[in-house]
Amino acid sequence: MSGNEKIMIVGAGLSGAVIGRELALAGHQVEIIDAREHIAGNCHTERDADTGVMVHVYGPHIFHTDDAEVWNYVNDFQTFMPYKNRVKTTSNDAVYSLPVNLHTINQFFGKTFRPAEARAFIEEYAADKSIVDPQTFEEQAMRFVGKDLYEAFFKGYTEKQWGCSPTELPASILKRLPVRFNYDDNYFFHQYQGMPQNGYTDMIGRILDHSNITVKLRTRFERADDADIGHVFYSGQLDGYFDYEAGRLGYRTLDFERFSYDGDYQGCAVMNYGDASVPFTRITEHKHFSPWEEHAGSVCYREFSRACGPDDIPYYPIRMVEEKEQLAQYVARAEEETDVTFVGRLGTYRYLDMDVTIREALDTARLYLAKKADGAAMPAFLHRPV
Ligand code: UDP
Numbered sequence: 100m101s102g103n104e105k106i107m108i109v110g111a112g113l114s115g116a117v118i119g120r121e122l123a124l125a126g127h128q129v130e131i132i133d134a135r136e137h138i139a140g141n142c143h144t145e146r147d148a149d150t151g152v153m154v155h156v157y158g159p160h161i162f163h164t165d166d167a168e169v170w171n172y173v174n175d176f177q178t179f180m181p182y183k184n185r186v187k188t189t190s191n192d193a194v195y196s197l198p199v200n201l202h203t204i205n206q207f208f209g210k211t212f213r214p215a216e217a218r219a220f221i222e223e224y225a226a227d228k229s230i231v232d233p234q235t236f237e238e239q240a241m242r243f244v245g246k247d248l249y250e251a252f253f254k255g256y257t258e259k260q261w262g263c264s265p266t267e268l269p270a271s272i273l274k275r276l277p278v279r280f281n282y283d284d285n286y287f288f289h290q291y292q293g294m295p296q297n298g299y300t301d302m303i304g305r306i307l308d309h310s311n312i313t314v315k316l317r318t319r320f321e322r323a324d325d326a327d328i329g330h331v332f333y334s335g336q337l338d339g340y341f342d343y344e345a346g347r348l349g350y351r352t353l354d355f356e357r358f359s360y361d362g363d364y365q366g367c368a369v370m371n372y373g374d375a376s377v378p379f380t381r382i383t384e385h386k387h388f389s390p391w392e393e394h395a396g397s398v399c400y401r402e403f404s405r406a407c408g409p410d411d412i413p414y415y416p417i418r419m420v421e422e423k424e425q426l427a428q429y430v431a432r433a434e435e436e437t438d439v440t441f442v443g444r445l446g447t448y449r450y451l452d453m454d455v456t457i458r459e460a461l462d463t464a465r466l467y468l469a470k471k472a473d474g475a476a477m478p479a480f481l482h483r484p485v
Pocket of ligand 1: 188197252253254256257260272273275276371372373
């Protein structure tokens with residue numbers, strides 16, 4: 100193919116929208132299809148008709164990044180309002196601050212430690228120093244916070260979230276969370292953090308607003324498509340593209356029990372529940388994600404995690420040993436395809452934060468344009484997922 104070719108993008112979430120816009124700006128005709136009836140994928144936000152609260156329909160999304168280009172990019176399409184994610188957790192009939200910080204440690208152990216004292220206490224008394232090179236989630240937790248904090252805040256929560264023992268999960272999952280020996284309770288340590296003033300769907304709608312882009316909702320992708328399509332960027336499920344011929348890649352799905360409340364239900368956006376005896380992982384109160392707005396009523400989600408079935412919405416890729424073997428088969432199959440690039444969380448079967456998704460989408464579009472200029476082939480993956 101030469102010149103500006105027609106591009107098909109499967110999925111109108113963040114990956115599809117960002118790639119679509121970059122290629123539209125370069126003069127390509129871009130058609131984006133999505134099986135759902137709305138754009139924005141799992142970032143979708145909409146106002147609750149009764150209360151006016153902006154609801155994160157598929158669970159909370161908080162934008163945070165250290166990538167200045169990505170931050171500038173999203174700010175071109177939306178005013179970002181200041182927002183700091185401050186998470187609380189209920190465990191054993193008490194409420195604590197997360198991520199584990201000096202307040203958590205002092206409250207939990209009934210102490211008045213200063214930073215160096217807390218660090219020494221955790222290292223000398225709480226942490227299991229016999230673990231030299233932690234491999235599993237449990238080992239990582241035992242090594243860095245010790246048994247008591249692990250059991251109160253991580254063990255039960257993780258069993259509920261992942262449906263398995265933390266001894267079967269990689270240490271990398273816990274490494275997402277810091278331990279702090281000061282009173283900083285900002286859940287994320289990134290330089291830039293905020294919430295889109297009018298929600299993610301409005302932001303993604305603006306990214307998609309270009310005369311070279313058409314979006315078709317309620318439209319499923321068929322592999323045998325028009326011959327006039329030059330390249331496909333596919334952000335649907337990788338295994339779905341191949342009709343699940345090597346079995347279904349494992350995901351966790353979420354069920355949200357939505358309820359309304361007259362007033363302020365819990366006083367914060369996210370309350371985790373560490374006890375295994377409480378069946379949900381957390382309650383999110385959505386008006387607190389927009390602290391610059393005022394609403395008398397409230398909308399909350401009780402969040403339950405379980406194995407994802409064929410008709411469920413996939414959220415978290417599991418990526419344990421079994422899934423990785425299956426994934427390798429799909430990656431090999433994908434690399435036999437021509438003119439298809441797999442992108443995003445579902446297309447590459449990786450847990451991606453929104454900023455990383457945008458970074459990869461920008462890089463993917465740029466690589467495509469560079470390859471095109473050189474007459475070279477575009478790879479199936481920007482970052483090979485195995
Ligand atoms: N986690 C936990 N207790 C908590 C919060 C998190 O054990 O109160 C564990 C859990 O296994 C989770 C992981 O830490 O999957 C990463 O947490 P994060 O908040 O990044 O999860 P996400 O918001 O991506 O679901």
